[in-house]
Amino acid sequence: MTPADHKPSSIQLMQIELLFKGLSFSTAGSLVVALAIVLIIGPRTDQQLAWEWFGFLSLVSIYRWLSHYFYSGLILGSRVSHKWGRLFNSGAYMAAITWGASMWLLYPVHYPEYQVLMILALAGVAGGALAVLSYDSKIIIYYQAILLACIESRLLWENQPFSIELAVLSLFYFGFLMKGGHEIGRNYEELIKLRYDTEKHNLALLSTTEEIARIGYWQWDMLSPFIKLSINLARMCKTDQSQVTMKTCLDKVHPDDRRRVKMAIESAIETGQDTTVEYRIRAEQGDDWVIMNQIIKRIETTEGEHALLGTVQDISIIKSAEKKIFDMAYFDELTGLANRSHFHQHLDEQIKQAKRQDKSLAILYIDLDGFKEINDTLGHDRGDEYLKVISSQLKNLLRDVDFIARLGGDEFCIILSEINRGIDASMVADRCLALSQQTIELDTQQIHPKMSIGIATYPEDGDQANTLLKAADTAMYSVKQSSKHTYAFYNPQMTSDSIARLQLEADLQKALENDEFELWYQPKIHLGTGRMSGAEALIRWQHPQRGMVPPDQFISTAERMGLINKIGEWVLITACKQQQKWKQQNIHLSIAINIASGHFSSQGFTEKVEQEFKRFELAPGDLEIEITESQTRNPEEHINICRQLQAKGIQIAIDDFGTGYSSLSVLKQLEIDTLKVDREFIRELPHEPAAALMVSTIVNMSLALGYNVVAEGVETREQAEFLRDLGCPLVQGYYFSKPVTVARIEELVDTHFQIDQQDALVS
DSSP: OOHHHHHHHHHHHHHHHHHHHTHHHHHHHHHHHHHHHHHHTGGGSOHHHHHHHHHHHHHHHHHHHHHHHHHHHSOGGGOOHHHHHHHHHHHHHHHHHHHHHHHHHSOOTTOHHHHHHHHHHHHHHHHHHHHHHTTSHHHHHHHHHHHHHHHHHHHHHHTOHHHHHHHHHHHHHHHHHHHHHHHHHHHHHHHHHHHHHHHHHHHHHHHHHHHHHTEEEEEEOSSSSBOEEOHHHHHHHTOOSSSOBHHHHHHTBOTTTHHHHHHHHHHHHHHOOOEEEEEEEEOSSSSOEEEEEEEEEEEEOTTSOEEEEEEEEEOHHHHHHHHHHHHHHHBOTTTOSBOHHHHHHHHHHHHHHHHHHTOEEEEEEEEEETHHHHHHHHOHHHHHHHHHHHHHHHHHTSOTTOEEEEEETTEEEEEEEEEOTHHHHHHHHHHHHGGGGSOEEETTEEEOOEEEEEEEEETTTOSSHHHHHHHHHHHHHHHHHTTOSSEEEOOHHHHHHHHHHHHHHHHHHHHHHHTOEEEEEEEEEETTTOOEEEEEEEEEEEETTTEEEOGGGTHHHHHHHTOHHHHHHHHHHHHHHHHHHHHHTTOOOEEEEEOOHHHHTSTTHHHHHHHHHHHTTOOTTSEEEEEEGGGGGSHHHHHHHHHHHHTTTOEEEEEEETSSSOOGGGGGGOOOSEEEEOHHHHHTTTTOHHHHHHHHHHHHHHHHTTOEEEEEOOOSHHHHHHHHHHTOOEEESTTTOOOBOHHHHHHHTTOOOOOOTTSOOOO
């Protein structure tokens, strides 16, 4: 059926429904009038014939009433408009013919007053029919026309003067009834069409709203086996709206949820209380299950019977959002492990359980060794990949009852429940350390993961979550400060060390504010001339209570605290200021400063160097920046920064060459001016052949490529002589001078350094 055909059919169904609704009252009323005619008029004509007529009218009324009964018992989808329309029309016309036949069968010829009563009775029937049949203008006209034809023909048949007057009056009366009935019928038809359009609009609006809100509803009168579904619910359940039973609906539900849904329905029926139940049904596409929320309510119909009304909503999106919010609140987005908040909550619960059961537990605080270098050299994306791999490997080492979380950065924590004191914890720690035997490939680099692990146990090291975590953290830090890539159990002495560490951090923060840092300088000696050609600026901390603190005791702490960039800027500014003073004193030395890897690649670094270079009126060659070898592992970034600095006359040196990741093959790719050979190679000169060969190769190749070369850590005459004979231009070390103050550098600037036979400096 096309949409154009569907609309008239739906309107006809609405008309038929309204016509059938008034049929019970109409048949009962007509039988009362018929009985009055039989009793009042029948004796004036033929009593037996009157009762026979009444019997036939009763059969017609029974036929009409049965039509109404069967029609009302049908569900909406099975009512066919043309079929039931014909049944109703045939009953109405049979009634009209039967009433019209009474004029011929029961007309009181010799009783004019009863003739009037007869006409009035039929007029009343016609008026009553007008009230019932007015929903269809055609049938009301035909009904009135049948009655009028019978009345007029009978009156005209008599051809009596009084009959003529009655015929005329009847004609006018029925004419008004037919005209009024026609207008009323037309109006009702327009109202029905308007109602149809309104309902269609409301249904479309409701259907659209249901679809947007992913809501549907169903209704069950509990007498019929069928359930009425809304359009959207039928769509969600992938079923037809008609002929849907409770079993059909339950078959759509996930097998594990059916019993719960049945119990909710039975509870609503028995108690009358609203019930809510969640269950799953098969999605429209694929094998996924959609989560539905259903509210079941017992209602009372207009007939006083109980029925069930259910509203159903697809809450899959809501559940997915709730899960996402839960995951965001309790799980680390990068690794999928529990986050810090979830860890603290779980640790509290595990401690309470261990206390109730009088059992032990341990926590392993893990910090990855060398992760900062991976981030700085390979980039944060590769660092994230590294964390994902490590997280997966650590998780695979644990039992199902154990718990692992990422606390942030490169720190992880494992909770081991139901352990045999510290034995199980040490075994797990050994398995974690054994991961270093595996290789993780990031780009072209192969990395063997290493980690420092601190272990704390309950109840020995604390009976509160914060206490245990702090103990494990302290143990981990002690490993980090000493050997790395091992584990240590917490002991009270570590707390003292931790307090000292915290005090150092607090003092270091104040050191910048109170200007407690100083720059000392270590000369660089040109072996060919014996003169000082430059100096390396080295930071010292003049602590108010502890005295002079060397950099190896606070630089790593400054990096961890995030102060290294500020300290690096202080070194830059102080060195530039000192260079300006020396130039004013006619002292011409190149000053080299060390810059941390993170500071070198930080945003705005080159601009800051150029700004200070210009502010203190420095010239090309006055300033040299030393970077560690690991910073050259990101060639593109290294080249861009170095070129920007070299364009302003600032030289670049690689410090500690040979012990990091670079090799001789990459020397030609480096955008540098100076290469500093690491002291580890110099220490073994000249007696260790491998060291001698390595240093010779580095120096000769670097000079051939046009780099300046500085040998660090020269402490003996033999080392100085070997380097001089090798042709190494510059050296630096305790043999010539330790780092000294600015005043001492100014004294040594005119010194002629020589290598004598007594291992002494002479001028």
